[in-house]
Amino acid sequence: MAKRVGIEVSIAIAEAAKLARSEVIPAYPITPQTHIVEHLSEFVASGELDAEFIPVESEHAAMSCCCGSSAAGARTFTSSSSQGLSLMSEILYIPSTMRLPIVMVVANRALSAPISIWNDHQDIMVQRDIGWIQTFAENGQEAFDLTLHAFRVAEDRRVSLPMIVNIDGFTLSHVIEPIEILSQEEVDGYLPPFKPRYKLDPKKPITMGPVGIPEVYTEAKMAHSEAIKASKRVIIKAWQEFADMFGRQYNPVETYRCEDADVMLVTMGSISETAMTAVDKMREAGQQVGLVRIRLWRPFPSQEFRRAAGKAKVLAVIDRCLPPGAVCGPVGAELRSLFYKVPGSPKIFSFVAGLGGRDVTVERFEEIVDKARAYAKKRPRELFEVIGVREK
Amino acid sequence: MKEVRLHGRGGQGGVTSAELVAIAAIDEGKYAQAFPSFGPERRGAPVAAFIRVSDKVIRTREKVYHPDIVVVLDHSLPSLVNVAEGLKEDGIVILNTALSEDEVRKEFGLTCRLALVDANTIAAEVLGLPITNTTMLGALLKATGIVSKDALEEAMDRRFGRIAEKNKTAMHRAFDETVVTG
Numbered sequence: 001m002a003k004r005v006g007i008e009v010s011i012a013i014a015e016a017a018k019l020a021r022s023e024v025i026p027a028y029p030i031t032p033q034t035h036i037v038e039h040l041s042e043f044v045a046s047g048e049l050d051a052e053f054i055p056v057e058s059e060h061a062a063m064s065c066c067c068g069s070s071a072a073g074a075r076t077f078t079s080s081s082s083q084g085l086s087l088m089s090e091i092l093y094i095p096s097t098m099r100l101p102i103v104m105v106v107a108n109r110a111l112s113a114p115i116s117i118w119n120d121h122q123d124i125m126v127q128r129d130i131g132w133i134q135t136f137a138e139n140g141q142e143a144f145d146l147t148l149h150a151f152r153v154a155e156d157r158r159v160s161l162p163m164i165v166n167i168d169g170f171t172l173s174h175v176i177e178p179i180e181i182l183s184q185e186e187v188d189g190y191l192p193p194f195k196p197r198y199k200l201d202p203k204k205p206i207t208m209g210p211v212g213i214p215e216v217y218t219e220a221k222m223a224h225s226e227a228i229k230a231s232k233r234v235i236i237k238a239w240q241e242f243a244d245m246f247g248r249q250y251n252p253v254e255t256y257r258c259e260d261a262d263v264m265l266v267t268m269g270s271i272s273e274t275a276m277t278a279v280d281k282m283r284e285a286g287q288q289v290g291l292v293r294i295r296l297w298r299p300f301p302s303q304e305f306r307r308a309a310g311k312a313k314v315l316a317v318i319d320r321c322l323p324p325g326a327v328c329g330p331v332g333a334e335l336r337s338l339f340y341k342v343p344g345s346p347k348i349f350s351f352v353a354g355l356g357g358r359d360v361t362v363e364r365f366e367e368i369v370d371k372a373r374a375y376a377k378k379r380p381r382e383l384f385e386v387i388g389v390r391e392k
Numbered sequence: 393m394k395e396v397r398l399h400g401r402g403g404q405g406g407v408t409s410a411e412l413v414a415i416a417a418i419d420e421g422k423y424a425q426a427f428p429s430f431g432p433e434r435r436g437a438p439v440a441a442f443i444r445v446s447d448k449v450i451r452t453r454e455k456v457y458h459p460d461i462v463v464v465l466d467h468s469l470p471s472l473v474n475v476a477e478g479l480k481e482d483g484i485v486i487l488n489t490a491l492s493e494d495e496v497r498k499e500f501g502l503t504c505r506l507a508l509v510d511a512n513t514i515a516a517e518v519l520g521l522p523i524t525n526t527t528m529l530g531a532l533l534k535a536t537g538i539v540s541k542d543a544l545e546e547a548m549d550r551r552f553g554r555i556a557e558k559n560k561t562a563m564h565r566a567f568d569e570t571v572v573t574g
Contacts, residue, residue: 006418006426006547008411032430118430170430171453176411177425178418273451357430361454 002180002246009140009172010035012179013079013105016147018049019187020103023074023194026054026065030084031117032169033107037079059084063091063102070100070162071208073199075151078102081169082109082123089127095162096131097224098209101154101194102162104132105147107169108269108320110356118357119169121269121320125330131224133163133231134298136268140177143167145248148187152238155194159231166297168270170357182246190245228299235296252301253308254293257283261290263369264312264346268294268331271318271353271360278365289369294331302338310339312346316372318360319384322352328384349375350384364388393446394538395456399475400465403435405525409465410441412529412551416543417445425450438466438473445538461536464488465524467512470500479504486531486570488512488524493573507535509570518562526559530566541567 007015013036017025025044027037043049052069056062062078070076080088085106095102106124110116124134133153137143143165150163167173182190198206212220236252243249256276258264267275272293282289292309294301309315319329327333332350339345349372354360364387371385396413400406407428414426422445429440442456458478462485464470476485485504488511489496496502509531511524518527526548533541544563549556 004418006411006415006424168453170427174430175425175427176414177450178423270453274453276451359455361457362452 002182002186004178004180006176007140007179007181008035008174008176009143009167009179010107010174011039012140012144012181013147013167014039014043015181016144017077017103018043019182019184020077020148020151020191021075021193022049022051022077024052024054024065024069024076025078026056026062026069026076027078028056028059028062028080028084030059030081032109032119032173033079033081033084033105035173036105036107040077059087060091063088063095066102066104067091067095067098067100070095070102071098071200073194073196073201075155075194076102077104079105079107081107082111082117085123085127086111092127092130092132094209097220099160099224099227100162101151101160101196103147103150103154103165104162105143105165105167107173108166109169116356117169119171119320120355120357121166122322122355124164124166125321125323128298128330131161131228132298133159133161133228133235134166135164135296136166136294137172138270138272138293138295140172140175140179141248142250143172144179144181145242145246145250148182148191149238149242149250152191153231153235155196156234156238157197159227159234160197161228161231166269171270186246190242232296232299232301250295251304252294252296253304254295255308256291256293258290258292258308258312260288262288262313263372264290264292264309264315265365265369266292266294266309266315266317266331266335268297269320271320274360274362275365278362281362282366282369287369300334300338305335305338306342309346314372314376315346315348316368317348317350318354318368319350319352320354322355322386332384347376349380351387352384353387358388393444393448393450394461394536395459396443396445396461396463396532396538397456397459398441398443398463398465399469399473400439400441400525401435401469402437402439404465405523406439406441406465408551409463409525409529410443412526412544412547413443413445413532413539416539416547419546420540420543422447423450438469459483461532461538462486463528463532465511465528470496470502475500476502476504484535486528486535488528488531493571506573507531507570508573509566511566514562514565514569518565519558527562527566530563531570533563534567534570535572
């Protein structure tokens with residue numbers, strides 16, 4: 001039976017990877033992901049988890065090991081953050097087109113310079129197009145549940161793609177909160193053993209990852225692109241089955257108090273909870289404000305987002321990433337493309353907030369909504385605005 | 393919802409006591425969060441940890457700016473850090489100090505409600521260590537009743553194993569000796 005406990009979110013994620021019966025864990029420690037892999041190495045050392053823990057020499061090696069072990073047919077888990085994730089970059093594109101269902105939890109953190117160990121989404125936005133399925137967790141329970149869901153989806157033969165679960169570094173990774181930990185029996189009932197269609201096996205030799213000459217490269221990339229688009233159905237179905245078994249329902253896009261809302265905030269990750277409190281406060285004051293939270297980032301749930309937010313007059317999109325010289329933040333840009341020239345679509349204003357551990361408070365959300373309303377009347381000069389910059 | 397800020401020095405166990413309170417509250421069926429002041433831990437430097445306890449789901453990831461309760465583990469901190477910063481109007485500051493109420497008010501300029509206990513002496517006598525985190529939990533219990541003593545003891549048993557007894561003794565003694573002002 002599931003048990004509700006007070007537990008650090010990182011440890012709950014390590015529990016999820018253990019309950020999923022991970023077989024190979026190549027990992028390199030980096031703040032704020034450290035507690036996840038520390039606990040997994042302890043589980044392996046104590047014999048609680050029958051897995052190979054490979055303490056690699058870098059994140060580049062970690063992801064390379066993940067490719068090898070997944071190709072050999074082992075259930076493979078790793079975790080990283082920030083500079084470490086960037087060091088993996090060269091390898092990250094490989095398991096996705098090779099269709100290797102590695103599961104990785106990224107404890108999101110800023111990128112240097114200046115050096116920052118604190119939370120934002122710049123590390124993962126650099127890796128936006130690596131072709132992995134990507135979800136964002138709002139709280140500790142979701143971090144636990146989405147980790148199990150990731151194995152289930154990634155290894156589904158209709159999908160066969162690697163998957164990242166994003167959790168906000170520190171703001172989630174280092175918080176103790178109530179989380180319902182499923183039993184081994186429950187997890188086994190949800191997650192069948194990994195049975196790859198193809199694997200590296202000396203008795204049945206095959207070639208994986210060969211050269212893609214110009215005659216086949218486009219087709220290989222197209223196959224990957226089609227596969228990730230088609231994965232959405234399996235992602236949703238696996239969430240539905242999770243809800244049927246354990247009572248917690250997840251959707252690609254969630255709305256909060258969006259009925260009659262003329263302004264809708266758009267968030268990803270743990271700031272969504274603070275945003276809900278802000279929406280409650282603004283609703284009490286008589287404002288028609290709602291919140292749309294994006295849980296599934298890749299493949300982008302276009303249909304679901306249009307359905308959720310298409311009726312808003314104004315969308316105030318919050319990016320946790322500042323791309324210098326760009327038109328606007330990555331989430332803002334995605335939504336502008338989605339609604340481009342769609343008749344009657346909402347006006348979209350893009351805000352950047354919460355960089356490098358800067359707190360995004362209820363007051364900040366109120367400020368963003370006020371600004372979005374004002375910009376709806378008089379267009380701003382810039383297409384995005386950084387919120388909460390200290391000028392003195 | 394009650395919000396708590398703990399002031400201590402790196403290595404004094406402030407984060408551990410925050411965790412114990414949150415776990416005890418969750419065991420009692422409540423909702424709670426405990427988190428450190430995010431960043432690299434530095435032994436000896438002033439650090440903070442935070443707790444939220446509520447009967448309802450907690451939907452915020454903000455830091456704690458307006459605590460109901462402040463717990464100060466280290467007697468030297470009130471002269472270095474504004475321990476009452478952001479304290480709610482009816483909030484309380486719980487100090488580890490050998491000073492009297494009058495002396496504390498005069499020395500640190502604190503006008504809020506206070507709870508005082510000489511945790512250094514208790515920790516030295518009971519634990520034989522200058523670590524006041526579990527001792528100060530006794531003062532927190534006495535001053536606020538934020539969780540039940542039973543739940544906290546259970547959380548300590550699980551966390552500390554064979555050294556739990558000594559820590560519980562220190563907590564009980566602090567509970568008895570804490571003076572809560574009006």
